[in-house]
Amino acid sequence: QVKLVESGGELVQAGGSLTLSCVASERTFRTATMGWFRQAPGKEREFVAAVGWIRGTSYYTDSIKGRFTISRDNAKNTVYLHMNTLKPEDTAVYYCVADRSTPQAMGGGSFPLYWGQGTQVTVSS
Numbered sequence: 001q002v003k004l005v006e007s008g009g010e011l012v013q014a015g016g017s018l019t020l021s022c023v024a025s026e027r028t029f030r031t032a033t034m035g036w037f038r039q040a041p042g043k044e045r046e047f048v049a050a051v052g053w054i055r056g057t058s059y060y061t062d063s064i065k066g067r068f069t070i071s072r073d074n075a076k077n078t079v080y081l082h083m084n085t086l087k088p089e090d091t092a093v094y095y096c097v098a099d100r101s102t103p104q105a106m107g108g109g110s111f112p113l114y115w116g117q118g119t120q121v122t123v124s125s
Helices: 027-031 103-107
Strands: 004-007 011-013 018-024 033-039 046-051 058-060 068-073 078-083 092-099 119-124
Touching: 004 092, 018 033, 018 092, 018 119, 033 068, 033 078, 033 103, 046 068, 046 078, 046 103, 058 068, 058 103
Parallel strands: 011 119
Antiparallel strands: 004 018, 018 078, 033 046, 033 092, 046 058, 068 078, 092 119
Protein backbone atom coordinates (compact mmCIF):
# COMPACT_ATOMS: atom_id res chain seq x y z
CA GLN A 1 0.00 0.00 0.00
CA VAL A 2 1.29 3.42 -0.95
CA LYS A 3 1.93 5.68 2.00
CA LEU A 4 2.98 9.31 2.32
CA VAL A 5 4.08 10.31 5.80
CA GLU A 6 4.44 13.98 6.71
CA SER A 7 6.37 15.47 9.60
CA GLY A 8 7.58 18.83 10.82
CA GLY A 9 4.37 20.66 11.60
CA GLU A 10 4.33 22.64 14.83
CA LEU A 11 3.46 25.94 16.47
CA VAL A 12 5.63 28.83 15.29
CA GLN A 13 5.52 32.59 15.70
CA ALA A 14 4.72 34.89 12.81
CA GLY A 15 7.85 35.71 10.84
CA GLY A 16 9.41 32.39 11.71
CA SER A 17 10.45 29.46 9.55
CA LEU A 18 9.55 25.80 9.36
CA THR A 19 10.39 22.86 7.12
CA LEU A 20 7.93 20.08 6.43
CA SER A 21 9.07 16.67 5.23
CA CYS A 22 7.22 13.88 3.49
CA VAL A 23 8.54 10.38 2.90
CA ALA A 24 6.97 8.16 0.26
CA SER A 25 6.85 4.45 0.89
CA GLU A 26 7.62 3.36 -2.65
CA ARG A 27 10.46 3.92 -5.05
CA THR A 28 7.94 4.61 -7.80
CA PHE A 29 7.56 8.07 -6.37
CA ARG A 30 10.97 8.92 -7.65
CA THR A 31 9.26 9.45 -11.00
CA ALA A 32 6.11 11.16 -9.68
CA THR A 33 5.20 14.76 -9.17
CA MET A 34 5.10 15.44 -5.45
CA GLY A 35 3.51 18.40 -3.77
CA TRP A 36 1.74 20.01 -0.88
CA PHE A 37 -1.84 21.10 -0.29
CA ARG A 38 -3.23 22.77 2.81
CA GLN A 39 -6.56 23.24 4.49
CA ALA A 40 -7.26 26.03 6.93
CA PRO A 41 -10.14 25.87 9.42
CA GLY A 42 -13.42 26.55 7.67
CA LYS A 43 -11.81 26.74 4.24
CA GLU A 44 -11.45 24.45 1.27
CA ARG A 45 -8.31 22.46 0.66
CA GLU A 46 -5.93 24.42 -1.59
CA PHE A 47 -2.81 23.75 -3.63
CA VAL A 48 0.47 25.10 -2.23
CA ALA A 49 3.39 23.81 -4.29
CA ALA A 50 4.54 20.91 -6.44
CA VAL A 51 7.80 19.63 -7.88
CA GLY A 52 8.28 17.31 -10.84
CA TRP A 53 10.84 14.54 -11.09
CA ILE A 54 12.32 15.64 -14.43
CA ARG A 55 14.64 18.60 -13.82
CA GLY A 56 12.82 19.29 -10.55
CA THR A 57 10.47 21.82 -12.14
CA SER A 58 8.41 23.52 -9.42
CA TYR A 59 5.12 25.37 -9.33
CA TYR A 60 3.65 27.52 -6.56
CA THR A 61 0.42 29.17 -5.65
CA ASP A 62 0.69 32.96 -5.71
CA SER A 63 0.10 33.55 -2.02
CA ILE A 64 3.32 31.80 -0.97
CA LYS A 65 5.69 32.73 -3.79
CA GLY A 66 8.95 34.11 -2.46
CA ARG A 67 8.32 32.67 1.00
CA PHE A 68 8.02 28.91 0.46
CA THR A 69 10.34 26.60 -1.47
CA ILE A 70 9.65 23.01 -2.43
CA SER A 71 12.45 20.54 -3.00
CA ARG A 72 12.89 16.80 -3.28
CA ASP A 73 15.53 14.16 -2.61
CA ASN A 74 14.79 11.23 -4.88
CA ALA A 75 17.39 9.02 -3.22
CA LYS A 76 15.38 9.32 0.00
CA ASN A 77 11.89 9.34 -1.59
CA THR A 78 11.37 12.61 0.29
CA VAL A 79 9.87 15.99 -0.55
CA TYR A 80 10.34 19.09 1.57
CA LEU A 81 8.48 22.35 1.99
CA HIS A 82 10.70 25.11 3.35
CA MET A 83 8.51 27.88 4.75
CA ASN A 84 9.87 31.31 5.63
CA THR A 85 8.28 34.53 6.86
CA LEU A 86 5.27 32.61 8.08
CA LYS A 87 2.00 34.45 8.57
CA PRO A 88 -1.02 33.59 10.73
CA GLU A 89 -2.97 32.93 7.51
CA ASP A 90 -0.55 30.08 6.76
CA THR A 91 -2.11 28.19 9.67
CA ALA A 92 -3.52 24.96 8.24
CA VAL A 93 -3.17 21.22 8.01
CA TYR A 94 -0.58 20.57 5.32
CA TYR A 95 -0.96 17.46 3.18
CA CYS A 96 1.71 15.77 1.10
CA VAL A 97 0.50 14.51 -2.27
CA ALA A 98 1.83 12.52 -5.18
CA ASP A 99 0.58 11.98 -8.70
CA ARG A 100 1.63 11.40 -12.30
CA SER A 101 0.43 14.83 -13.44
CA THR A 102 2.75 17.76 -14.03
CA PRO A 103 3.35 20.37 -11.31
CA GLN A 104 1.37 22.90 -13.36
CA ALA A 105 -1.55 20.50 -13.73
CA MET A 106 -1.53 19.79 -10.02
CA GLY A 107 -1.62 23.51 -9.36
CA GLY A 108 -4.30 24.02 -11.96
CA GLY A 109 -6.92 21.79 -10.36
CA SER A 110 -5.80 18.24 -11.06
CA PHE A 111 -6.71 16.24 -7.94
CA PRO A 112 -3.74 14.17 -6.76
CA LEU A 113 -4.16 10.43 -6.47
CA TYR A 114 -2.18 9.88 -3.28
CA TRP A 115 -2.47 11.85 -0.03
CA GLY A 116 -0.76 11.79 3.32
CA GLN A 117 -2.65 12.18 6.59
CA GLY A 118 -1.51 15.75 7.14
CA THR A 119 0.58 17.71 9.60
CA GLN A 120 -0.64 20.74 11.54
CA VAL A 121 1.12 24.07 11.13
CA THR A 122 0.01 26.83 13.47
CA VAL A 123 1.37 30.36 13.15
CA SER A 124 0.74 32.63 16.11
CA SER A 125 0.53 36.40 15.74
